[in-house]
Amino acid sequence: RNGFSGLSATGHGSSIWLDATDEITRRMLSPWYLASILLAIVEAGAHETAGDEQWKAMDDADSDVGEWGGWRRDSVSDQFDTDRCTIAVRHVSDTTGESFIKDFVEPRKPVLLRGNLSRGWPANFRWRRNEFERLYGDTMIYLHEDLSRAVQTPSDRRKSLASVLHEMDSEVSPSSVFEWEDLDIEVLNTKIEPDYSLPQLYRTRLLKARANGEEISPKSMLFFSRPGRGAGWHAHSDAFNVLVYGRKRWFLCDDSVCSDYESLSMRAFYTSVYPSIINTTTTNKVVHECVQKQGDAIFIPYGWMHATLSIGASLAVGFLSDVPWGLDVNLSGCAAEDNGSGACVFPPRA
Numbered sequence: 001r002n003g004f005s006g007l008s009a010t011g012h013g014s015s016i017w018l019d020a021t022d023e024i025t026r027r028m029l030s031p032w033y034l035a036s037i038l039l040a041i042v043e044a045g046a047h048e049t050a051g052d053e054q055w056k057a058m059d060d061a062d063s064d065v066g067e068w069g070g071w072r073r074d075s076v077s078d079q080f081d082t083d084r085c086t087i088a089v090r091h092v093s094d095t096t097g098e099s100f101i102k103d104f105v106e107p108r109k110p111v112l113l114r115g116n117l118s119r120g121w122p123a124n125f126r127w128r129r130n131e132f133e134r135l136y137g138d139t140m141i142y143l144h145e146d147l148s149r150a151v152q153t154p155s156d157r158r159k160s161l162a163s164v165l166h167e168m169d170s171e172v173s174p175s176s177v178f179e180w181e182d183l184d185i186e187v188l189n190t191k192i193e194p195d196y197s198l199p200q201l202y203r204t205r206l207l208k209a210r211a212n213g214e215e216i217s218p219k220s221m222l223f224f225s226r227p228g229r230g231a232g233w234h235a236h237s238d239a240f241n242v243l244v245y246g247r248k249r250w251f252l253c254d255d256s257v258c259s260d261y262e263s264l265s266m267r268a269f270y271t272s273v274y275p276s277i278i279n280t281t282t283t284n285k286v287v288h289e290c291v292q293k294q295g296d297a298i299f300i301p302y303g304w305m306h307a308t309l310s311i312g313a314s315l316a317v318g319f320l321s322d323v324p325w326g327l328d329v330n331l332s333g334c335a336a337e338d339n340g341s342g343a344c345v346f347p348p349r350a
Contacts, residue, residue: 097204246314
């Protein structure tokens with residue numbers, strides 16, 4: 001009865017129920033027909049299970065597939081990988097919004113947060129290498145050497161994201177390794193905004209700042225780096241960076257001596273300056289470093305100078321408390337309690 005009732009809902013079931021002939025009834029109850037229904041049910045269950053396993057693999061930070069997402073790795077940038085970490089490391093499960101503010105935001109201390117902070121983001125699937133190109137490859141972007149450049153970028157540096165990705169994949173050994181190359185990706189940022197959400201810890205920090213009367217203008221943006229490339233030394237308002245794929249090596253400094261590095265390219269810093277400071281006890285207290293892995297978040301306090309090198313290609317989302325560039329972070333309707341939903345979903349942009 002239930003099966004035929006379901007057919008009735010389509011508008012055709014009552015006709016079948018009233019007008020079915022003995023021949024139709026015999027066919028529906030035949031062993032072959034019943035076997036085909038059973039096979040369909042088994043296949044559907046298999047597909048559902050496969051889908052579940054696929055999503056589990058995406059969220060597995062220890063899986064090579066989960067960590068790299070099909071993005072390029074190479075021996076040149078792999079040399080930057082290290083187990084050395086001289087900043088605080090804490091697991092997100094041991095950290096509340098209030099303890100994050102008390103232990104790191106207020107004393108201006110950097111911290112690396114483990115625990116797959118991108119779990120549940122659509123970006124875990126949509127930002128895999130082939131899917132990223134399929135969804136966003138036709139987006140036109142500008143290539144330039146300095147994010148702060150005020151001059152107009154020449155039109156011959158305007159390329160589709162797909163062409164940039166293909167160039168990256170075809171490089172045998174990146175010729176401009178260490179060099180600062182940013183992608184002017186305002187349009188792409190807008191397209192990918194629904195793929196992620198504001199992490200709970202940093203959301204609490206922003207809401208508390210607003211409650212205390214601070215005039216902040218939080219922003220979010222995508223950070224895409226080719227293998228071996230990175231951002232030179234710079235500083236800005238505090239930032240919370242979540243790595244979706246790849247690995248990234250961070251260098252940090254809270255001392256005026258690091259302002260001398262701002263004029264250096266990453267090649268000059270890493271090859272000439274870094275070897276001399278790594279084995280010097282006094283300067284070790286000034287320049288800190290750590291490697292961020294897939295799902296990790298790193299908090300950079302206000303005023304701390306920092307620089308990065310990408311180990312393989314990397315994709316990350318940066319949330320900054322108060323900068324003039326990037327996409328506005330809408331905090332309306334977000335709760336600050338640590339036992340809340342755990343994410344502030346961005347509203348659709350007009």
